[in-house]
Amino acid sequence: MFVSRPVVHPVEAPPLREGGNNAPRVRMKDVQGMAGTPGGLVLRLFQFLSAVVSLCVMVTISDFSSVTAFCYLVVAVSLQSLWSLSLAIMDIYALLVRRSLRNSGIISVFTVGDGITSTLTFSAACASAGITVLIENDMDRCAMNPCTRFETATAMAFISWFAVSPSFFLNFWSLASR
Secondary structure (H helix, E strand, O other): OOOOOOOOOOOOOOOOOHHHOOOOOOOOOOOEOEOOOHHHHHHHHHHHHHHHHHHHHHHOOOOHHHOHHHHHHHHHHHHHHHHHHHHHHHHHHHHHOOOOOOOHHHHHHHHHHHHHHHHHHHHHHHHHHHHHHHHHHHOOOOOOOOHHHHHHHHHHHHHHHHHHHHHHHHHHHHHHOO
């Protein structure tokens, strides 16, 4: 009976560099839009401003609290504005002290937070858009309701979601490429 036998092939270790110092791994460049970059700061400020405009427009409507979707929109864009403002402050700090925010723990928190807030903002904007279409097109009640304000608040929530999506995907990509 012929039984295969294991064969061990020795593998040589790669030669060490001069002085025995191995160079550290080369890291990927910071892509604009990631945390700690000027592009990331612009995205965070845009997220914050559009969420605050949506919040302010919706809060100025006297009877927004009578519709659950509009209450959900207020809560979602409030959370989005607080999250974006706190990360914008961190980006400003990182840019002022020239510190990189490439720590995997920090990027994990950014990614999870961006994912949660973007999902909440998108779902609230979709719910508000559905109610706005119902009020405006299906029920023809824009004479009694401020449909333009509803549309403005909903549009600004969608813009905030559009601004948070690149931040989420770039942070997720950075986290996955480690």
